[in-house]
Amino acid sequence: MSALSANTDGLRRRRAVNRLMEAIATAAAFAAVVVLGIMVVSVARRGGAAIDLNLFTKTPHPFSFTNQPSGLANAFVGTAVIVGIATAMAVPVGVLSAIYLNEFARARVAFLIALALDVLNGVPAIVVGIFVFALIVVHHGQSALAGSFALSILMIPLIARATQEVLALVPQATREGSLALGVSRWRTTLGVVLPQTIGAIVTGTTLAVARVAGETAPLLFTSSIVGDRLQWNPHLALASVPLKIFEYSESPDPADHARAWAAALVLISFVLVASITARALAARSRRRMGLHR
Amino acid sequence: MATAVTIQPERRVDLTPQATLPPPERRETVFDIRGLTARYGGVPAISDVSMEIYENLVTAVIGPSGCGKSTFIRCLNRMNDLVPAFRAEGEILYHGLDLHGPGIDPVAVRRRIGMVFQKPNPFPKSIYDNVAFGLRALGMKDGLDGRVEHALTQAALWDEVKGRLKMSALELSGGQQQRLCIARAIAVEPDVVLLDEPASALDPIATSSIEDLMHELKRDYTFVIVTHNMQQAARVADMTAFFSLSPAGEDGRRSGMLVEYDATQKIFTTPADRRTEDYVTGRFG
Numbered sequence A: 001m002s003a004l005s006a007n008t009d010g011l012r013r014r015r016a017v018n019r020l021m022e023a024i025a026t027a028a029a030f031a032a033v034v035v036l037g038i039m040v041v042s043v044a045r046r047g048g049a050a051i052d053l054n055l056f057t058k059t060p061h062p063f064s065f066t067n068q069p070s071g072l073a074n075a076f077v078g079t080a081v082i083v084g085i086a087t088a089m090a091v092p093v094g095v096l097s098a099i100y101l102n103e104f105a106r107a108r109v110a111f112l113i114a115l116a117l118d119v120l121n122g123v124p125a126i127v128v129g130i131f132v133f134a135l136i137v138v139h140h141g142q143s144a145l146a147g148s149f150a151l152s153i154l155m156i157p158l159i160a161r162a163t164q165e166v167l168a169l170v171p172q173a174t175r176e177g178s179l180a181l182g183v184s185r186w187r188t189t190l191g192v193v194l195p196q197t198i199g200a201i202v203t204g205t206t207l208a209v210a211r212v213a214g215e216t217a218p219l220l221f222t223s224s225i226v227g228d229r230l231q232w233n234p235h236l237a238l239a240s241v242p243l244k245i246f247e248y249s250e251s252p253d254p255a256d257h258a259r260a261w262a263a264a265l266v267l268i269s270f271v272l273v274a275s276i277t278a279r280a281l282a283a284r285s286r287r288r289m290g291l292h293r
Numbered sequence B: 001m002a003t004a005v006t007i008q009p010e011r012r013v014d015l016t017p018q019a020t021l022p023p024p025e026r027r028e029t030v031f032d033i034r035g036l037t038a039r040y041g042g043v044p045a046i047s048d049v050s051m052e053i054y055e056n057l058v059t060a061v062i063g064p065s066g067c068g069k070s071t072f073i074r075c076l077n078r079m080n081d082l083v084p085a086f087r088a089e090g091e092i093l094y095h096g097l098d099l100h101g102p103g104i105d106p107v108a109v110r111r112r113i114g115m116v117f118q119k120p121n122p123f124p125k126s127i128y129d130n131v132a133f134g135l136r137a138l139g140m141k142d143g144l145d146g147r148v149e150h151a152l153t154q155a156a157l158w159d160e161v162k163g164r165l166k167m168s169a170l171e172l173s174g175g176q177q178q179r180l181c182i183a184r185a186i187a188v189e190p191d192v193v194l195l196d197e198p199a200s201a202l203d204p205i206a207t208s209s210i211e212d213l214m215h216e217l218k219r220d221y222t223f224v225i226v227t228h229n230m231q232q233a234a235r236v237a238d239m240t241a242f243f244s245l246s247p248a249g250e251d252g253r254r255s256g257m258l259v260e261y262d263a264t265q266k267i268f269t270t271p272a273d274r275r276t277e278d279y280v281t282g283r284f285g
């Protein structure tokens, strides 16, 4: 029998195992998609009806059980401010640590930093919340800034890892081309390496924003004692969408429940759109880099 | 003795390297290399290389694969500093200054000693920005357009790209990319240009345009070129260094060494060393 014949028993068994594993993996992948689908549909069914302009333009009406227009404008503004500031804090730190990790650190230091980023990535959000509470809130009280700081801690490892992965793909020859001109390493990094990674930085940031926009636990400690007025000032504690969802879910007023579902639908849609955009951007920048090699 | 290598007739007689090779007493030394040993992770890639490289000449480095040609030339502008496991011993005096001495900044070294690599490595930028990047980074911003045009002209690329300077350099052909890399290197006005097999990925026409370029430019620059191609060495170089692998030592390891260094004509017609003769006549690998 030829060595390439398909009729040996071992081969047949291996084929069967292979097919079984493939089926299990496919089923698991489908299960994930199905869970997401069911979640989106059920949130949409319950919240869809309550999505109207008032939701975004009006603050909560002071009384429950009223037909007066009511909305969550303060929560959307609060989340936008908190996440916006968190992004502004996390992007420079994340990108710079990725640059240091990939371009400057010696092997051992790089290993430590990568490890630290991974651990940070795994720290539960509530632990970050308590940490920021003890560090800032205990002394200065709650504020959107404290909330942003907590969220930025969650964003940094995501942004840093996304950036570092693409920095590692930039060919060494590109760096050498610049260094051989007598250009410093910093100038080389900023001038010829970093421009190739902008796409990845945007992608990583978008994913990180999507990830923290719905975070509740860190804000519970840092920005939860809030009124219903529309506020922009980050020195004050600001309302946020996830906390409002939690609060309304406990309300006796069914209209509040509907608004909580509506807010959840907005949040989930935002995450979906952001993730899809991020994937598209990532695919595009990878294609571009492919050209470079 | 008949050599297997035919030294091709020069296209322009006045540029024949041998015609321009000044007698030893009139050569200016740029590099004085003394006992250079270079190791990667403790393993020597070249051992005890001593030679002088002269100003406004083209010096070729030839030899079999793995004999340390790239390692050698990358020592000359401290490009190997980027390799963590790399260590060099011995002296490389550049105009009398030890390149590995204390207080020498490798960035400043590379500022004076440029390099063109085997594989064209244009930046993922426009043609214009490829040349302008170094000029801007090094503060040579006055008359930027003129400098870019001059460098591209010197690299014999201007006529081909002058209408599309905004185009991505990655859309150029391999030969054009390599000339762009040469333009980029000479735009910042170094003293020395090191070329590590610059033509190995190019067709004969692109290769010969790069060789012509070196003939043209050596009035202003000192060139050191690594090449696998002996005809190329014979055509472009005034001086030629033949590197080879040493016989296996006690540990069974072989490292690169300089076998012979002389005027190109001598190396290719009447080499002093048997190994050189074997190599240039094609009897050895």
Ligand SMILES: Nc1ncnc2c1ncn2[C@@H]1O[C@H](COP(=O)(O)OP(=O)(O)OP(=O)(O)O)[C@@H](O)[C@H]1O
Pocket: B040, B045, B064, B065, B066, B067, B068, B069, B070, B071, B072, B083, B256
């Ligand atoms: N970055 C590196 N790390 C470890 N060893 C290296 C490195 N670069 C080169 N070497 C080793 O040094 C020796 C000489 O390599 P080098 O590239 O200098 O040879 P070469 O003469 O340029 O060869 P080729 O003609 O194939 O380009 C080889 O044994 C190689 O394995």
Ligand SMILES: [Mg+2]
Pocket: B069, B070, B071, B196
């Ligand atoms: Mg080489």
